[in-house]
Structure formats: structure tokens, C-alpha cells
Amino acid sequence: VAVGPSAALEAEVAATAGMAVCACLPFSAADAFHERWAANGRVTAAILLDASMRHSAEISSLAAAAGSYSLGFHVSHALGSDDTSNGLKNSAWSIDELARDGLLSDRLALWNPKGLCARDIRLLLEAQACVVLCPSVYGDSLPDLSLLVTFQRGGGTLALGTDTGPDAFGYDMFGVMDRAAKLAKVATMDPTAFPANDVLQMASRSGAHVLGIPSVRGVLAPGAAADLVVIDFDRPHLTPVYDHMSHLVYAAQGGDVSCTMVAGEWAVWEGEICGIRPSGLSRAVPCAGSQPQ
16 A cells, blocks of 8 residues: 555555555545556555544545545544543544545445454444454554454454564564564463464555455466465475474565466566566655655
8 A cells, every 4th residue: 555645656666566556645636547457456555544534524525526436534643532641632533533425335445443442443333344453563552452353353354564664673474473463462461362373464456456356366366366476385494394384484484485467467576576677666656855755
């Protein structure tokens, strides 16, 4: 998911590299972006709901207009009913506000909600909204993570992310899966929280749901996009193998990916890039100061 002033550019660069991406943009830009990329099947758009829109009289009409374009909504800061961080209340949507304005629906993705209570989880489940969990954000907020385990167990769509940039694991989704699975067990004091199979789905099928393309991405099935990676299980740290799913979540690393297929063509074969040059990608995205955008 690309967010910020350069989201449209980032989405184009990601598409060039064969990645699936959702650009979170203001509505004035999202509808045009959606029209441009509608036939691509790999790039989608969503409306980014920032705090300045919380009391807008036009929010209801915006929701209706977004529905006509089949655009989703993304909220990067959301607070539950039990939140006590008064400093954030003016810069974040509350779940009650989202429900009041008709935004709490299956087209809504909440990033790292905090201050949750059981009622918030019930509202999210009833609305079939999805939640994106970035484990690095929840190290000091285990009660919220415990409630997100309840959300996932209740059938909610919970996806994994790396927050706004490289965290301790960079963009290594294997490290993110490992951290999410372990933190959930600590938060709930339950060793069965976030089992490996579920965590892998959170990193794949649920991620595709957040991008707005759940039927063709994140799965290996007839009719789905031929996007896949091959893991080299002959690496010393992956030997012996007792459970492949468990190994993928708790032991594998990004460097263990030997081959990558995009749309039926090999982009990486045995560690060698076959298609686009990464140096060209890094030059295509501008930086603001020392923070890549």
C-alpha cells in the first residue's frame, strides 16, 4: 500500500516491478487514478481518510461517490472506545465516528487501531471491515493486540504490514509474520494464538483483500494470477523440516526466496533478476530529506 504525496508515483514504480499495489489518495486524485489503472488488475486506488475530514459536512456524499467508483477507504490512525491518549484524539478517527458517517463497511481498512474494546471488535466484525496489523506498532500495546486476535478468530480479515517504512525487519514479510505470531502468543498468553497457517493467510490472501483484489491475488488457484515465490528449503537454518508452514512463519527469511514468478513469467530465477533492474527503481522514487517517500 502506497500512502503520501508520492503514492501515485510509488504505485506506478511498483506496477513496473510486477507488484500488486493500492495507492491511497485524496478523492480528487483517487477517481482519476482508478480510471487510469482500472484495466490493469494489479494496481488499485483507495481514498485516504485523514483527520481533517472527520467533521466535514461532505463526508456522506464522499462515501456515496466512492461507492460509485468501487473505491475503498483507508484510515491510518483509528482509536477505539477505550483509548486514553488524549493527544491523538484530534488527529485520528474513532471507530464510533466511522460508524456515524457510514464509513464502517467492508470497503474500509483500518491500520493499527488502538484503544480497542470488545464493543469495537463487534462493530468491526459486523461491518466486515478489515484491519492491517503492523507488529512493530504493538510492542507496547499488547491488550490491543489481544483484541485483534479475537477479531481474527471471529472471522475478521486481518492483514500484515510493515508500517510506513522499513521496520526492524526491513520489508521482509517473513520477519513480520514471525513477530506477529510471537507477539500474539505473548499478548494472549495462549500458544494457539495466530497459528502458522493463519499468519501465512494474513500475509497473502488477507493482504490481497486490503489491496482490493482478493479474487486474483494472494492465492494459488485456477484463474488466479500466476504470482508466486519459491523458497529454498535446503538452507542450513531450514533443516530439518518438520512442518513447512511453521518453517515459513518462524524460520524462513526473505533471502531464502530463490525464484519469483510474476504474471506467469520468472522475475527472479535462482537469485538472479531476470527482468527490471532494481537500480532503475530506486532512481524513480524521489526522497524528501533522509526519509524515502
